[in-house]
Amino acid sequence: MSIAAESLAAPLSLDCGLSVLLPGQEAEEWLTRQIENLFRENYYNYHFMWKLFDNSRYRFLDFDFSGALIGFGSVEATGKFAILSNLLVATAARGRGVGAKIEQARMQLVANLGLVPYSSCVTLGKRSQRLKELHGMQPINWKLGNRINVLEKDNISSAVAYAGDLKICPAINDDxxxxxxxxxxxxxxxxxxxxxxxxxxxxxxxxxxxxxxxxxxxxxxxxxxxxxxxxxxxxxxxxxxxxxxxxxxxxxxxxxxxxxxxxxxxxxxxxxxxxxxxxx
Incomplete structure (x- = not known):
């Protein structure tokens, strides 16, 4: 039922123990339903649902022994950057290292592609933030109150952005x-x-x-x-x-x-x- 991790293109050389949708690969109907259900069951109103089905991204998936989707994360390559988004582990599967496994695979991909990682972490718990720190990323900004009614109704949360080495980056030159x-x-x-x-x-x-x-x-x-x-x-x-x-x-x-x-x-x-x- 899952997609073999070996389906990754050879130059990426990933052996992550996860299923992967490559850019250009469409999710089959059964998988689309599982992805949608994972986010609907864990959020009141997920604000970037469309990104989950954006097939220009790399999408990493983890399944339990019964074939149920328990973890998801994406990577969007844009210019010299790789945006790490949509990291979610099913509530019942948390504490088993699923998020760490997805993060490790995403960071390995980013390194193999030679890109600079960037990720925005919601301030609802520290797990995602600490995973970024574990991989050498550092916090570069915070955005207050930018997420409303996402986890639950009337909940207000914020975000902290993490990035890798920005030495290649010029100053703003656009209006x-x-x-x-x-x-x-x-x-x-x-x-x-x-x-x-x-x-x-x-x-x-x-x-x-x-x-x-x-x-x-x-x-x-x-x-x-x-x-x-x-x-x-x-x-x-x-x-x-x-x-x-x-x-x-x-x-x-x-x-x-x-x-x-x-x-x-x-x-x-x-x-x-x-x-x-x-x-x-």
Whole structure:
């Protein structure tokens, strides 16, 4: 019933004991149902359900002896980066090393592809964050209150992003604004002061939406935006300082589910060290 791990392309040379869907491989109907059920049974409203069936990704799956899907994780290769997403272990199977096995396989794939790993970890428990640390990734930013009604109704949680070696990454060189209407999020990407000045008044009005700015280090922001570390613009493969609008969403995030493996001040300090190396 499962897909043989040996179906991986030979150059990847993975022997992970997992089933794998390669980019371009469609999940059969029975597997699609199992994937969907796994996430529906473990989340109130999973906000990225479509990514589970995106066949441009590598998708790792673990099954128990009865053929039931108990673990899932994906990898999306984009430019010089590999985005690790959708890591989930069925509640009944937790504590058996399923998540660690999937993480090990994903990191082996990323290393074989020569890409830089990046992952956003929800702050509902520290397991996922600690798995990233175990593989040498370090936290580079936090996003407060960016997940609402995901694990359960009215639950507010946040995220911590982890990344591998960013030395290859140039500074932000693009100006644009991005709207994620499904998740009520807005991001301003700005390489210039003019871009920030043009949009800041509109952004300030979004008190009940998650709003952040990914800015070139020379762009000056006012006190309505709080520093949250640095982040990556995957459209251009560049980095920028991350700022979040100090609004209701941010304040709710501070009082919501916030289980951190690394404290905010340490993440901020790590980010500044990275910026000092990147910004030459």
């Amino acid at each position: 644009r604004i991005e709207y994620d209407e499904a998740n009520d999020r807005t991001r301003l990407v700005c390489a210039t002061q003019t871009q920030y000045d043009r949009w800041v008044a509109e952004l300030r009005m979004r008190d009940r939406s998650y709003v952040d700015i990914l800015a070139h280090p020379l762009v000056e922001l006012d006190s309505d935006f709080l520093p949250q570390g640095l982040d990556i613009d995957f459209h251009t493969g560049s980095w920028g300082r991350l700022w979040q609008l100090d609004n209701k969403v941010l304040r709710d995030g501070l009082t919501g589910s916030l289980d951190l493996s690394v404290p905010f001040d340490v993440i901020a300090s790590n980010a500044e060290v990275l910026i000092s190396h990147l910004w030459i």
